[in-house]
Amino acid sequence: GFLPNATAHIAHHILIYGCSVPGYHQRDTPNAVWDCGEMAGGKSGYHRAPVCADGSQIIYAWALDAPPLELPKGVGFTVGGDSGVNFLVLQVHYADISSFVNGQTDYSGITLQMVDRSFGLVKRRAGVYLLGTGGMLPSRKETHLETACKIKEDITLFPFAFRAHTHKLGLAVSGWKVVRDSLSKKNQWTLIGKRNPQLPQMFYSLNEPMKIKKGDVLAARCTMFNYRDHTTFIGNTNNDEMCNFYIMYYVDGDRILDEKYCFSAGYPTYDWVSDPRIINVPNWVDKAASKLD
Missing domain, CATH: 2.60.120.310 (Copper type II, ascorbate-dependent monooxygenase, N-terminal domain)
Known part of the structure; x- marks a missing residue:
């Protein structure tokens, strides 16, 4: 621990x-x-x-x-x-x-x-997959920072915890598993986790057991509101912003992902609806991704 x-x-x-x-x-x-x-x-x-x-x-x-x-x-x-x-x-x-x-x-x-x-006490190896963005936040405006990547390695992941991270301007951070249904050709969205990043930024347990497999898409959104009178950029200082969603997982065996990061350029360059792996975002997902329960 x-x-x-x-x-x-x-x-x-x-x-x-x-x-x-x-x-x-x-x-x-x-x-x-x-x-x-x-x-x-x-x-x-x-x-x-x-x-x-x-x-x-x-x-x-x-x-x-x-x-x-x-x-x-x-x-x-x-x-x-x-x-x-x-x-x-x-x-x-x-x-x-x-x-x-x-x-x-x-x-x-x-x-x-x-x-x-x-x-011999450890049978399942743990790893962390990080989704994040670059981008900018226009003044006095709510902005969505989004990212998504497909799992390309033939490994089954068992996520057990997630963590949201922004600085002062974050309202909500959510992570999703997106699976293309082979019959309907529609995406099936499953929430991995969602959190207010202004609360203690710990790793929270998933509500339900889940598997992530090769071909699944992992996606994340940070809903931000820039109350400042100037544009804020993604960066590492306390005056900048960040958009991160961490997935902590284990595997049966000893092989974890080689690709450990999923980053997009963020707003205004990238969003989910322009990503060919996603394109159509259901209304309920669009609302749930930014609204805290």
């Missing part, structure tokens, strides 16, 4: 990445610190490098005082060995650093509960 040691007034959000090669590595130093280059402006005294130099995958994400996450029995993330995850990198996006700029130490982070693979 994952035990957060952070508060929202200091750490805006925290990510754990698995890397085959980290963006920066100091010999004989297991806890190297560097500037990952994703926050805008200013000069840093740290070495600047990406999160991962190779083999990047998101393992966990936390924000807004979300509680600990316990994985289902027998499910776990594989690290080390031939997993492709040779290093774990903790990335902290700070909301406020004023409390430790004068030599004080910040301990924001995540405690991991781990077990040796030889014990």
Whole structure:
């Protein structure tokens, strides 16, 4: 499991990445610190490098005082060995650093509960699939940021948790499974999860068991309202916005998806109705995707 040691007034959000090669590595130093280059402006005294130099995958994400996450029995993330995850990198996006700029130490982070693979306690390997967008939000307007991708790998996924993430302008985030009916040739939409991103941004359990197979389309929408008097763009700073929908899943066996990300250009370049894999969005889906229950 994952035990957060952070508060929202200091750490805006925290990510754990698995890397085959980290963006920066100091010999004989297991806890190297560097500037990952994703926050805008200013000069840093740290070495600047990406999160991962190779083999990047998101393992966990936390924000807004979300509680600990316990994985289902027998499910776990594989690290080390031939997993492709040779290093774990903790990335902290700070909301406020004023409390430790004068030599004080910040301990924001995540405690991991781990077990040796030889014990045989983990039978099903976990993974995370991230849907997100780029784009822009015009001033004083509600905007939909949407994305969708088809699963191309011959793997059956069993999603068990989801997480929504935006910054201040997000109203609702929803994720969907879209399956083309072979007889009617119409898309069948199933809700994976929906959440108000202003609530604790934890991984929430799915209401119903679900399978995702090769050929299924995964889609997500973030409903945003920009109350500001200027256009807001998608970016990593607290003054920008983000649109992310995470799906945490397990597989029977040891093979997880190679393609771990699904990103679109977002508004105004991309929307569901212009995507040939979707085209027709039923009215009930269009309403449900943006309305919280």
